[in-house]
Amino acid sequence: MGHRAGGLNGLREWWQRETRRPTGGSFAARIAQVHRRRDVLRMLVTRDLKRKYSNSYLGYAWTLLDPALMIAVYWLVWGQVARLGIHDYVLFLATAMMPWIWFRSAVSGSTSIIYGSARMVTSISLPREIYPIGLVLTKMAEFFITLPMVWVLALLYHNPPTKWLWAVPFAILLQLMLVTGIGLMLSAVATLFRDVERALHSFMRVLFYLTPVIYPTGRLHGKIHALFVLNPLVGIFDIHRAAFFPETVVTGQMVLISVIGSVFFFVAGWGVFIKLERQMLKEL
Amino acid sequence: MGDAIIVDDLGIQFHLNRRGHRRRKRQLRHVFARRDYRSDERAFWALRNISFSIAPGEAVGIVGRNGSGKSTLLRLVAGVMLPDEGSVQVNGGVGAMLGLSAGFVGTLTARDNIYLLSALHGFRREQVDERFDDIVKWAEVEGFVDTQVKHFSSGMRARLAFSVVTQLEEPILLVDEVLAVGDRSFRRKCSSVIENMLADGRTMLLVSHNENDLRRLCSRGIYIRDHRVAADAPIDEVLELYSADSERER
Numbered sequence: 065m066g067h068r069a070g071g072l073n074g075l076r077e078w079w080q081r082e083t084r085r086p087t088g089g090s091f092a093a094r095i096a097q098v099h100r101r102r103d104v105l106r107m108l109v110t111r112d113l114k115r116k117y118s119n120s121y122l123g124y125a126w127t128l129l130d131p132a133l134m135i136a137v138y139w140l141v142w143g144q145v146a147r148l149g150i151h152d153y154v155l156f157l158a159t160a161m162m163p164w165i166w167f168r169s170a171v172s173g174s175t176s177i178i179y180g181s182a183r184m185v186t187s188i189s190l191p192r193e194i195y196p197i198g199l200v201l202t203k204m205a206e207f208f209i210t211l212p213m214v215w216v217l218a219l220l221y222h223n224p225p226t227k228w229l230w231a232v233p234f235a236i237l238l239q240l241m242l243v244t245g246i247g248l249m250l251s252a253v254a255t256l257f258r259d260v261e262r263a264l265h266s267f268m269r270v271l272f273y274l275t276p277v278i279y280p281t282g283r284l285h286g287k288i289h290a291l292f293v294l295n296p297l298v299g300i301f302d303i304h305r306a307a308f309f310p311e312t313v314v315t316g317q318m319v320l321i322s323v324i325g326s327v328f329f330f331v332a333g334w335g336v337f338i339k340l341e342r343q344m345l346k347e348l
Numbered sequence: 349m350g351d352a353i354i355v356d357d358l359g360i361q362f363h364l365n366r367r368g369h370r371r372r373k374r375q376l377r378h379v380f381a382r383r384d385y386r387s388d389e390r391a392f393w394a395l396r397n398i399s400f401s402i403a404p405g406e407a408v409g410i411v412g413r414n415g416s417g418k419s420t421l422l423r424l425v426a427g428v429m430l431p432d433e434g435s436v437q438v439n440g441g442v443g444a445m446l447g448l449s450a451g452f453v454g455t456l457t458a459r460d461n462i463y464l465l466s467a468l469h470g471f472r473r474e475q476v477d478e479r480f481d482d483i484v485k486w487a488e489v490e491g492f493v494d495t496q497v498k499h500f501s502s503g504m505r506a507r508l509a510f511s512v513v514t515q516l517e518e519p520i521l522l523v524d525e526v527l528a529v530g531d532r533s534f535r536r537k538c539s540s541v542i543e544n545m546l547a548d549g550r551t552m553l554l555v556s557h558n559e560n561d562l563r564r565l566c567s568r569g570i571y572i573r574d575h576r577v578a579a580d581a582p583i584d585e586v587l588e589l590y591s592a593d594s595e596r597e598r
Contacts, residue, residue, distance in 0.1 A: 088430065107467040111453060111460075118455045119495075187447035188468050190428050342430040346362060 086343070088191075091334065097191040105191060108198035109205055115319025127209045131161050138278050148279060149229030152309075155217040159308055160277040160301040162214060163235075166207035167243055167297065168201045168268055175245035175254035175261040182348040192341060196251040200243050204236075218308050228306035228314065234323075235303040242296060242326040252340040255347050262308070276301055283311060293318050351401040352439055352520055352551040353425060358398040360420060361391050377445030394420050395432070404440075404519070407552040409566035409583055411590050417574045418555045422446065425553060438452050440551075443469070443518035445526050448509040454498030458489055458508060461497050465512045479515050487511035491502050507534060514541050521545060521552045539565065559587055 079092070088094070097176040098105070101206040117123040135157045149157050177195050178185060183190060218225065275297045284292050292298065299314065299322030306312040372484060393491040395417040402408055410418045423429040425436050426444040451460050451468045462483055467474045474481075484490055487498075497505060510526060526538065546552060556562055562569065562583055569586030571579040571591065579586050 088427065101470075103472065104467050107464055111464055115453050115455055116458065181446050182495050183450040184468070186423060186446065187450040189428055189442060189444050192467065234369070334507065345429045346360075 069233070084177050094191060094193060094338070098193050101190060101194060104194055105198050108194065110200045112198070112202040113205060124209065125205050127211060131158070131165055131210050131213070134165070135161055142278050150280065152221045152223060155214070155221045155223060155308060156280075156305070157278065158214045158217050159305040160275075162207055162210045162241060163301055163304055164272070164275065164297075165210070167239065168272070169206070170203040170243045171246055172264060172268060173199050173203070174250045175264060176248075178251045178255045178344060179348060187346050192345070193248060193337065195246040196337075197244060198242070200247045203243075204240060205211070205221050211328065212307070223308045225307055226310050228312075229308075230261060230304055231303045232307050235300045237298050238296075238322050238326040240331040241324075242300070245326070245329030245331070247333070248337040249329075249333035252337045252344045254341060255344045271294070271295075271297075276305075280305075280312065280319075282311075294319060296322045296329075298322070300326075320336060350439055352368065352404045352406070353402040353427065353553065354437040354439075355400050355421075355434070356437070357434035358421075358424060358431050358436060359396040360424060361432045362392050362394050363391050376560045378597060379458055382548075393575055395572075398434070398572075398577055400570060400577065400580055402551060402553065404551050405549045406568060407546050407554065409562040409569045409586075410553065410555045410563065410572060411569055411586060412572035413594075416574050418572055419446075419524055420544070422522050422553060422555055426522050440520050440523060441470075442520045443513070443516035444522045445510075445513050445516075446522065446524045448506055448513065448526050452497055452505065455496055457494045457529065458484075458500070459493050460496055461508070462512055465509065466515070468512060469516060471515070483508075483511045483515060486514075487501035503531060503534065510538060510541075514545070519550050521550055523552060524555045525557075563586060570574065 089097075117126070120126060122129065136152060138157055138161075139154050142148050143150070166333070174196050177199050181195050184190075185195065250260065250264070254264075257270065274292070274295060281289070281298060281302055293315075299318035299320075302312055302314045303317060306314050356572045358506070367493060373423070383557070392485070398421065412418050422428065423446065424431055425438065426442060426446060427436070427438075428444070428460070451465050453464065456464065462480065463476055467473075468483060484493055487510070489504055489508055497508075500508070506526075513526075521542075523542070542552070546565065552565070554562070554566060556595065569579070569583040570577060571586045571590050579589050582588075
């Protein structure tokens, strides 16, 4: 067959062979596999949401309570004690806290997702990517549950949305790519090197202060500002913030860095996962 | 019609640490060193030079001592582990019955778990809706459908999992020791289900230590000794050779 199939036909044959594999294979094959098993993804997300709340009295209220408590603490410290002098500080915190919690919980959770699901990974034939991607989507669902809190606060503070509100879905998409890439990478790396989990714990605390959650990007100037905006989270979070704070400056450079960073981590993170998959499966 | 399963020169390597356990941690250089691992590392081949093919409709039993690589072989065929050498080619859908209750969530109800486990094994929601009553009835858990699975006995859990998995319509079945769980009546029920599946003309690869099951269900046996194929013959011959080997070692 091979010699007769040239050009487009050859491509189609390759595509059909790749997409029919149950697991593994090239990058394209893997995306097709995850897409084909999207019902499993939906199942895993609902399972995790149900499981988390099935044995608690407050149930879904916990999803709202966690960011609310964090916002309250930072409001007390940075709004009341060490006055940063930012107006509508609770809303200011909330706009970036919600995407931050999505980022933090998905990235920290990804380090244990593969070996935590070892029995499933070694006995059910699914694309291994399903597990970290499912985690990222679960955390995204929780993020969507908390998002209305921002809108309610905006109403209370009489801050009408700006035209940047239209860019928020774009910021969410960028973050989805970024978190998926990092999650895939860490899930494989941390299965082979358990120290990653600890190192990440410290790193996340540092990263929190290097990301504009409790202060505005505009407070930084010169070289520090130039270094600061190399963090792809800056552009993403500032879009969320600009949607309710018209004075937030989102430059083209910041958005470009976020786009490049997200695409880079998505492709490179998945690449690392593919590279380490064989050894990762032996460790389970 | 081609073969259902073609295993060609298959090999998989594990790494040992100084105490002889599988390594849990490895160094960065090993990850990026591709396949030619340094010789100073104590690597061993859990399986090597394994080749065989299985025709559609054949039922093959795999025997060997604990740790001889039987389960690893089944996992490689199922695609939940990846070989370092050689290849596995499977023509047709594979139903993997390896760790049965993997995927169960204790804090969810039996109903939720049935849908969850079915989805993991590739069923669509409507297919489960259709079979739901059969699954519950076969597992003998009527009346506990909305009970959390953590309150189930291990036998109930095994029945429920087996009941879901046997709904699989895949032409190729991989079965690892699932017949060893549960009481006698459950085991008998399981084997009769598997017999029915085989009567449908499905292909099966079975790992078991139970000679009766092997003799009744399989026509051919593969004996794995020292991580290689020691015999590939009719099941009676293979079992004879295997028990002769076991006797000698005692």
